[in-house]
Amino acid sequence: MFYFKNKLSDKAILIIMFIFAFTFTKTWARSNIDGVSELMENGLYFSSWPIVREDLKRNNLRSETADFVLSQVIFKMGAKHIESILSDDKNFKTNGLPSLKYIWAKILFKKGQYEAAIKIIRSMPEDSSIRALSYLIEGSALVFIDRPEEAFDIFADCINKSNKSLSRAKTKSEKRILEVNKDYCLVGAARILFSQKQFVSAYLAYLDLSKESYIWPEILLEEAWNSYYLRDFNRTLGKLVTYHAPFLRGVFYPEAEVLLALTYLRMCLWGDVKRVVDEFYSNFEDSFEQVKKYMSSVDGNHQHFYKLAIQKLQGKYLENRTLDKIIDSIVHENAFNEMRISLEEGENEENLVGNNNSKVAAGVNPNNIRKYLSFSLNEHRRLMGEYVLDKVKKKLKELDKAFKDMSYIKLEVLAHEKKKLYAFDERTARERGDVKFLKRNEKQYFWTFNGEFWADELGDYVFALGSECE
Amino acid sequence: MFKKNNILFSILFSILFNTNFTLVTTAATAADVDNNREQLLNVLDEELKEVSRLSKHSGHNDPNILLRMAELYLEKARITRDKENEIIFKSESASRSKVNRKEIYKGSYELFQKAQKTATYIVHKHKNFDKRGEVYYIMAFNAKEFNENDKAKKYFKLAITSSQDGTKTNNKANLALAELFMNDEDYREAKNVYEKSLTDKNDKWWTKDAYNLAYAYYKLGDYNRSISLLKEVFKLSSSSAYINMSKSVLNILAVVCSDADRIDEAISFYEAQKQDISRYLIKIAKNIMEKGQSTKAEKALDNGFKVVKSDEERVKILILYLELYNKFERYEKHLDVVKRLKDYDQKNIVKLDSDTIETIISQSQKMSSTLQKQLISPTYAHDESGRAQRGEMVLEYFSVLAYFKKTKEYEYQFFKAETYYALGKYDLALNEYIKAFDGASEAKHDKFKNLSIEGIISIINNKNFSGENRDKYLTAAYERYLSTEGKSQKAKENRNKIFQRLYNLYFKEKKLKDAEALLLKYKKEFPQEGKVQETMLGMLMEKYDKEKMNSDFMRMALLIQNGEFGNVSEGYKKEVEQYLLTLKFKEVETHHQKGEKDQALVGYLKIYNDKNNTETARKNAAYNLAILQHEKTNVLESYKWAITSSKMMNSDEIKKFETSFTVIVAELFNRLYLSEAAKLSEHIFHKLCFKGVNSQKINVFYKNAILVYLADNRIDEALLLVKKSDQCNIPPRYIKETGMELLKSLTRLKRYDTFEGLIKYLDNGSYIPYLIKAYADLRDAYLKSARFDEAKNAETKMLKYYFDSKKRSENIELEDLDEIAKIFIARLNEKAEEFKKIALSYPEEQYNKTLKLKLAKLDELTKEGNAILETGSGTGILHSYKILSECYARLANEIETFIPPGKSPEYIESFKNTMTKVSIPLKNRANDFSRDGRKLIMDNNILSDNNMFFQFTQKNRDQNHDVPGSYYEAGILMDRRGSK
Structure with missing residues (x-):
């Protein structure tokens, strides 16, 4: 692992990297994509990336091999590497390589240019190795432009394609990416149904996602929302309480707490609402303020956030509760895990570079390989740090919003309390929790909750609280 | 990704706008309300905390949140104000004005300020804020809280212009503004606003606002609309979804209907609602009355009266009738209503409350006063029936007033009396005056008491006062009159007359006890009017006697006896006493006369034991x-009984019965009840010992008492009696007798001090010769005590009394003479001694001288002897005879036996012969004395110590007694029979 010993700014690092790159380009002036492909065949993805990068920047990559290489970069290193280059380069819009099209479509999607994104994706050849991934973008874009029926089909194609691609996948990361892609396509249908307020169908569709899926923790929240809209509040509560399982301790969705409060609100369990709200504030308000102040001093410092992530992976508790929770959740996220795995694999290339010089592509100086590897790894770490920072900001926004939401929910409760006080009426206390309030469907069984979280039961917990609304 | 935020938003802002805060409490206690309020405040604090958080998150830049904050401040301020108000209300009313309101209202004031500040900030900072209407609304309400109505209106108007028509803010602002217009009575503006704003019939406050609009319609004269809307409000008020304005509707509908001339409709409505029609009819009637439409009002009340079902409701309507008739001065009808109300109360059909009673009283007073003035005014002077009618009405009013003002009943009775008087109904007037007097007396109200009395007097003195009940009234009147005080001369004269008149009335009415009581009162007040008292007494006693009311008779007689009627004539007293006595003794004496002594005894005992009997009788x-x-x-x-009766008798009475007492004393003495005899005697003596009594027997009692005392050795008691003798005109004889006895006793007891005292007492310087012996004894006592001077004095006294007696040729007791004789004898003895001491001696000259002297002495002796002789005291004479005889004989003997010394026998013989001429007469004289003495003894049976001298100093040849005299120097001769 390479760490910058001195704390240099990102810009400085980029300059250094540029110098390297410049140096490298002089060296690589005459290298070709075949060489890169060979490197990749030898498992040297990170090591070959700088070369690819240069070509990419010069828009030199036009062949199938180039497409293959790019697809490998996507699978092995993550699309971010390419995205970071392409985001500003409009020239690459005209490059017909499917991988680049995929990246470009992703960029357009993120910018909200859904139709453009669809158009690009549809221009991709079906047999493209990256096609499976593009289905997800296409399907999602179709949803956003309100063409759910088409989206259904695309998602179905996505699942098929992902399965096929999975059978051909060689590396762990590639498999992972494809699985995740498949799962997102799978829940895409559920999401469409949800957006169409077909909550029952959406509910059933969500159940198709295996609990072993990498994306299941975040989908659990969607399921909870779905149950909420189904007014199956007890099930909502059950799903939300799953987040308290040790298995999901690293998961932090402020929205889940809000949903929890909202669900209690819907059930007119004012005391529980207030409890959730007060706990939420109690747990995060002060530390949140501290984090906000802290962020002003560390904003932009990707390295710092990369370090925090690594510390968290090593099990260290960050002093600020909120930050600790956020970082912990980030490092448990699928995207970060993918990056982490990629990094691990990238770091393993060191061994490959050291051990097998003969496998190095012709025309490639082995010493330069190490430099390339180092460059790529650093770049990857930077991207990881960037990701973490970006996510921290998002989480903080989420939290901020959650605070507001919680306040509004509490105000709702207070309004009800006030209304009651104004009416000066006494309510009789009712017993809480009764099985009769439980609703089941054919895909679920009922187990009584005995205080333990069983993995196969996760997500299936259902509260048996009676609504106290009158 | 999801639109849940929109949902949240809608949820959250649905609670933001709630400006009508009403704390509705049903049967909650104050503690519940307080608790509830506290909870509300807590909730509001939490809300403010959350909203503050939100605001902070938004950098205090979100006007929605700031608006919410302002609303919360306002809400909290109003609840705090409620709380602060309660603090004021709970404080004692007396201390309420002293409460520092600024301090108490500080909390709410600060909150209002915060709300205002926040709202002001919003409108200044966020000029384009789409909810500025709501902000102005808050500011308007704040201004309303501070009673800045103009400002409130301004802000409400801004709220209206800043919000869209039909929005909640707009509506509410309009309604609030309309309310302000209503408060300012700007009904036209209010109506315009209400009409525009009352669109949402689903709003629970619709009924309240619609009610206001209906009221505005009413005020603007649009009755139809008003009634229609009121009915609708009433209908909707039955639903819990609306604010219940039914009561307000009920209250106002009546008035509106009455103004709209739709009273029947109102009645039907209230009946349909099963309401207390009377209450609303009252409203109607009041409303009409205020407009001066009396007939209409009366009609409304008549209608109401027909319709109401309960007595309570009828009473309420009657009260309204009262107001109506009072206002329009319809006397007859007013009186009728008053009487009806009185009936309700008196018969306990409906008990009138204090306010109603107060109204009745004040109106009745007013009415009666007016009628009274009319009564005496010249207008009705010649209208008898008018006056009579008015008089009757006045009287009825007074009766009512008397009923309702029981504590002042007497005042109204007085007024009634005055009214009757004015109407010439004197008997009724008198009756009322009497009642008024009694009431005023009980209430200690002197003014009315005196006024009533004056009224009574004026009637009494009124010649026109007549009638069958006159006497009855007069009696009561007189009684009241007399119960007052009259200090002036005129008053006293009146009272005197009235006492007598009343007395006569009592007799006429056979009220003897009252008459008696009156008599006693009269006697107390007019003690000097003996004649009147006597007449009254006579009447009474006669009546008692006639009616055989013996005990009453006795009682009165007793009073007379005891001097209670001090100024009645003595003759009358005696007469009464006599009669009393006669009564008493009549029966008993019958027994006595028949010789039924035991019965008589019982009878007398009974009379005596009866303490009610007069003293005389007893x-x-x-x-x-x-x-x-x-x-x-x-x-x-x-x-x-003699003692008992004598104690009860006065001196004259004792005198009257002294003979009887004498007999009793004698019997006591005879039966040797000496002590009793003495006591009784003494007692009677003391009784008789009064100047002017002139008892014949007092001496007897005096003497008996003393003698018995002496016999009983009760010297001191006897002495006391003696000392009292001169006070009691005891004749000297008795005094002397008893005194002497006493002296004797004293002598015997050797109580010489007492003796001396008694003598001094007895010796008043006048002629008391019987004290000679006493003085002699005293002298002897003095001599024994060597009190020679006093002895001398005593002797002098003796001689004085002796010579006085001699001068007066009074007899002196023998023993007294003996005592005097003793004095002389003493002198004689003294002289005799002197005589004896002179011894014949020679020489011849000496002899002659001494012989002459002796003869002279002898002559003195003889004179002395004569003096003794003059006393007549036998023993004295004897003694003097003896001395004289002895002296003569001695001298004779001395002469005979004198032999001149140194002389010859011849001389001596010659001497002797010569002397024999001297001695022999002397001897003869001596013998004469002896012989005289002897004769004296025999003639006078004198027993003395000197008897022996005379009987045995020489042979008594006449008697041939041959008893050696030397054996007995002192003795007497007695024969065997004991005779001398």
Whole structure:
């Protein structure tokens, strides 16, 4: 692992990297994509990336091999590497390589240019190795432009394609990416149904996602929302309480707490609402303020956030509760895990570079390989740090919003309390929790909750609280 | 990704706008309300905390949140104000004005300020804020809280212009503004606003606002609309979804209907609602009355009266009738209503409350006063029926007033009396005056008491006062009159007359007890009016006697006896006493006369024991008991009753019965009840010992008492009696007798001090010769005590009394003479001694001288002897005879036996012969004395120590007694029979 010993700014690092790159380009002036492909065949993805990068920047990559290489970069290193280059380069819009099209479509999607994104994706050849991934973008874009029926089909194609691609996948990361892609396509249908307020169908569709899926923790929240809209509040509560399982301790969705409060609100369990709200504030308000102040001093410092992530992976508790929770959740996220795995694999290339010089592509100086590897790894770490920072900001926004939401929910409760006080009426206390309030469907069984979280039961917990609304 | 935020938003802002805060409490206690309020405040604090958080998150830049904050401040301020108000209300009303309101309202004030500040900030900072209407609304309400109505209106208007038509803010602002217009009575503006804003019939406050609009319609004269809307409001008020304005509707509908001339409709409505019609009819009637439409009002009330079902409701309507008739001065009808109300109250059909009673009283007073003035005004002077009618009405009013003002009933009775008087109904007037007097007396209200009395007097003195009940009233009137005080001369004269008149009335009415009581009162007030008292007494006693009311008679007689009627004539007193006595003794004496002594005894005893009997009767009874007992020879009983009766008698009475007492005393003495005899005697003596009594027997009692005392050795008691003798005109004889006896006793007891005192007492310087012996004894006592001067004085006294007696040719007792004789004898003895001491001696000259001297002495002796002789005291004379005889004989003997010394026998013989001429007469003289002495003894049976000298100094040849005299120097001769 390479760490910058001195704390240099990102810009400085980029300059250094540029110098390297410049140096490298002089060296690589005459290298070709075949060489890169060979490197990749030898498992040297990170090591070959700088070369690819240069070509990419010069828009030199036009062949199938180039497409293959790019697809490998996507699978092995993550699309971010390419995205970071392409985001500003409009020239690459005209490059017909499917991988680049995929990246470009992703960029357009993120910018909200859904139709453009669809158009690009549809221009991709079906047999493209990256096609499976593009289905997800296409399907999602179709949803956003309100063409759910088409989206259904695309998602179905996505699942098929992902399965096929999975059978051909060689590396762990590639498999992972494809699985995740498949799962997102799978829940895409559920999401469409949800957006169409077909909550029952959406509910059933969500159940198709295996609990072993990498994306299941975040989908659990969607399921909870779905149950909420189904007014199956007890099930909502059950799903939300799953987040308290040790298995999901690293998961932090402020929205889940809000949903929890909202669900209690819907059930007119004012005391529980207030409890959730007060706990939420109690747990995060002060530390949140501290984090906000802290962020002003560390904003932009990707390295710092990369370090925090690594510390968290090593099990260290960050002093600020909120930050600790956020970082912990980030490092448990699928995207970060993918990056982490990629990094691990990238770091393993060191061994490959050291051990097998003969496998190095012709025309490639082995010493330069190490430099390339180092460059790529650093770049990857930077991207990881960037990701973490970006996510921290998002989480903080989420939290901020959650605070507001919680306040509004509490105000709702207070309004009800006030209304009651104004009416000066006494309510009789009712017993809480009764099985009769439980609703089941054919895909679920009922187990009584005995205080333990069983993995196969996760997500299936259902509260048996009676609504106290009158 | 999801639109849940929109949902949240809608949820959250649905609670933001709630400006009508109403704390609705049903049967909650104050503690519940307080608790509830506290909870509300807590909730509001939490809300403010959350909203503050939100605001902070938004950098205090979100006007929605700031608006919410302002609303919360306002809400909290109003609840805090409620709380602060309660603090004021809970404080004592007395201290309420002293409460520092600024301090108490500080909390709410600060909150209002915060709300205002926040709202002001919003409108200044966020000029384009789409909810500025709501902000102005808050500012308007704040201004309303501070009673800045103009400002409130301004802000409400801004709220209206800043919000869209039909929005909640807009509506509410309009309604609030309309309310302000209503408060300012700007009904037109209010109506315009309400009409525009009352669109949402689903709003629970619709009924309240619609009610206001209906009221505005009413005020603007649009009755139809008003009634229609009111009914609708009433209908909707039955639903819990609306604010219940039913009560307000009920209250106002009546008035509106009455103004709209739709009273029947109102009645039907209230009936349909099963409401208390009377209450609303009252409203209607009041409303009409205020407009001066009396007929209409009366009609409304008539209608109401027909319709109402309960007595309570009828009473309420009657009260309204009262107001109506009072206002329009319809006397007859007013009186009728008053009487009806009184009936309700009196018969306990409906008990009138204090306010109603107060109204009745004040109106009745007013009405009666007006009528009274009319009564005496010249207008009705010639209108008898008018006056009579008014008089009757006034009287009825007073009766009512008397009923309702029980504590002042007497005042109204007085007024009634005055009214009757004005109407010439004197008997009724008098009756009322009497009642008024009684009431005023009880209430200690002197003013009315005096006024009533004056009224009574004026009627009494009114010639026109007549009637069958006159006497009855007069009696009561007189009684009241007399119960007052009259200090002036005129008043006293009046009272005197009235006493007598009343007395006569009592007699006429056969009220003897009252008459008696009156008599006693009269006597107390007019003690000097003996004649009147006597007349009254006579009437009464006669009546008692006639009616055989003996005990009453006795009682009165007793009073007379005891001097209670001091100024009645003595003759009358005696007469009464006599009669009383006669009464008492009549029966008993019958027994006595028949010789039924025991019955008589019982009778007399009874009379005596009856303490109610007069003293005289009892006294007589006691006396008679004494006599009877004496007759029955129960000496001691006789004594007891004699004592008893004598104690009760005065001197004259004792004198009257002294003979009887004398007999009793004698019997006591005879039966040797000496002590009793003495006591009784003494007692009677003391009784008789009064100047002017002139008892014949006092001496007897005096002497008996003393003698018995002396016999009983009760010297001191006897002495006391003696000392009292001169006070009691005891004749000197008795005094002397008893004094002497006493002196004797004293002498015997050797109580010479007392003796001396008694003598001094007895010796008043006048002629008391019987004290000679006493003085002699005293002298002897002095001599024994060597009090020679006093002895001398005593002797001088003796001689004085002796010579005085001699001058007066008074007889002197022998023993007194003996005592005097003793004095002389003493002198004689003294002289004799002197004589004896002179011894014949020679020479011849000496002899002659001494012989002459001796002869002279002898002559003195003889004179002395003569003096003694003059006393007549036998023993004295004897003694003088003896001395003289002895002296003569001695001298004779001395001469005979003198032999001149140194002389010859011849001389001596010659001498002797010569001397024999001297001695022999002397001897003869001596013999004469002896012989005279002897004769004296024999003639006078004198027993003295000197008897022996005369009988045995020389042979008494006449008697041939041959008894050696030397054996007995002192002795007497007695023959065997004991005779001398």
